[in-house]
Amino acid sequence: MILVIGGGPAGCMAALSAAKQGAPVILLEQNEKIGKKWYITGKGRCNLTNDADMSMHLSHIRRNPKFLMGAFARYTKEDIKRFFISCGVAVKTERGERVFPVSDKSSDTISAFQRALKEAGVQILLNTKVDQIEKKEDYFTVQAKGKEYRARAVIIATGGLSYPVTGSTGDGYRWAKHFGHRIKPLYPSLVGLNLLHPYPDLSGLSLRNIRLEAKWGKKAKEWFGELLFTHYGISGPVVLQMSAEAPVPFAAFPLYLNFKPALHAEQLSARIQREVDKDPLKEIGTIANRLLPQSLVPHVIRAAGIDPKTRGAVFTAKDRRNLTDTLLHFPLDVGSFRGFSEAIITRGGVFVQEVDAKSMQSKKVEGLYFCGEVLDIDADTGGYNMQIAWSTGFVAGTHAAGFGKEANE
Numbered sequence: 001m002i003l004v005i006g007g008g009p010a011g012c013m014a015a016l017s018a019a020k021q022g023a024p025v026i027l028l029e030q031n032e033k034i035g036k037k038w039y040i041t042g043k044g045r046c047n048l049t050n051d052a053d054m055s056m057h058l059s060h061i062r063r064n065p066k067f068l069m070g071a072f073a074r075y076t077k078e079d080i081k082r083f084f085i086s087c088g089v090a091v092k093t094e095r096g097e098r099v100f101p102v103s104d105k106s107s108d109t110i111s112a113f114q115r116a117l118k119e120a121g122v123q124i125l126l127n128t129k130v131d132q133i134e135k136k137e138d139y140f141t142v143q144a145k146g147k148e149y150r151a152r153a154v155i156i157a158t159g160g161l162s163y164p165v166t167g168s169t170g171d172g173y174r175w176a177k178h179f180g181h182r183i184k185p186l187y188p189s190l191v192g193l194n195l196l197h198p199y200p201d202l203s204g205l206s207l208r209n210i211r212l213e214a215k216w217g218k219k220a221k222e223w224f225g226e227l228l229f230t231h232y233g234i235s236g237p238v239v240l241q242m243s244a245e246a247p248v249p250f251a252a253f254p255l256y257l258n259f260k261p262a263l264h265a266e267q268l269s270a271r272i273q274r275e276v277d278k279d280p281l282k283e284i285g286t287i288a289n290r291l292l293p294q295s296l297v298p299h300v301i302r303a304a305g306i307d308p309k310t311r312g313a314v315f316t317a318k319d320r321r322n323l324t325d326t327l328l329h330f331p332l333d334v335g336s337f338r339g340f341s342e343a344i345i346t347r348g349g350v351f352v353q354e355v356d357a358k359s360m361q362s363k364k365v366e367g368l369y370f371c372g373e374v375l376d377i378d379a380d381t382g383g384y385n386m387q388i389a390w391s392t393g394f395v396a397g398t399h400a401a402g403f404g405k406e407a408n409e
Helices: 009-020 038-044 054-059 065-074 077-086 106-120 171-178 237-245 265-278 284-288 297-303 317-328 384-408
Strands: 002-005 025-028 091-094 098-101 123-125 130-136 139-144 147-151 153-156 183-189 193-195 206-216 219-229 233-235 255-258 330-332 334-337 345-350 368-370
Touching (some): 002 009, 025 147, 077 091, 077 106, 098 106, 106 123, 153 171, 183 237, 233 237, 265 284, 265 317, 284 297, 297 330
Parallel strands (some): 002 025
Antiparallel strands (some): 193 233, 206 255, 219 233
């Protein structure tokens, strides 16, 4: 018997791959349905994977990419695409090589997986929270909902701490510790940033083709893409990316927004002067609107130290330098990253040095396996984290089934 704890992408894949090897499998899920967090991935559309080459996937893994080389070779983005297509779920590739179901409904992918699990003979027990796991000689005993289950192998696929409303309780870390595993400190990742002085009037404003620039000690880092102003600060792809790469534990750092990354200072200064020369009698606030969304103008003019009523005719060279510098280095007062309740993924987890990369089996306890977000592995947005779940789940399930067969012989 194989027991899989957790009905997310990694757990479902582990259960299915074990069952396909002929092992009897029980999947224990504490929620009323499987895939509760899965439902909201990709904003409810389910970003299944990324269509880039698997070597590119590795370049988007933020922690311990080498650990995944074997798993990515065993189960690729082509494998998961073929699986869903075989289940009747057509897929498509969008901007950034992101793969989605053609229907744009995550529920379609979950329903397909449920059917596959049922056809493979996996027994799914919902509303079944695991309370305790012990190992007695060659068997694990698992206490859940007042019952005791015995298994040759246990696969922990409980996810992390992100989006706790979906049932992410961190239980997997507790059980890993119980069996002697170390846990890398846990932090929210792929999450928005609180500003000490947010811009609530800009909430909802989305900017494309901007550059975010951070300085961590002597190290400078930048991200190019889309940014979203929110009531608490900033979010959007470039901010989520930054949160995945920021040093931990958190400490405030200088952060700047470049509104015109395609232009050098001299080019931007000349552009500003041309706009001023067109309408020398107009106020600089009106002229600046040709360079920025109207709602941003007052904030940029203020940060540049320019009187918004200054007319083009009296707009000095110093004013132009200040405006140019502000457009290229608009300062943001960093507060803190948002918490686990809004984080897409958890940073940290079970030390991968204590897990066999070829099997996902614990190096400390035979028959104990880990897969998915519970491990100290996380990636950028774009379907990469889902591929981690599919690949590690496949390897864990396949090897757990083999281990169970050997133990019974």
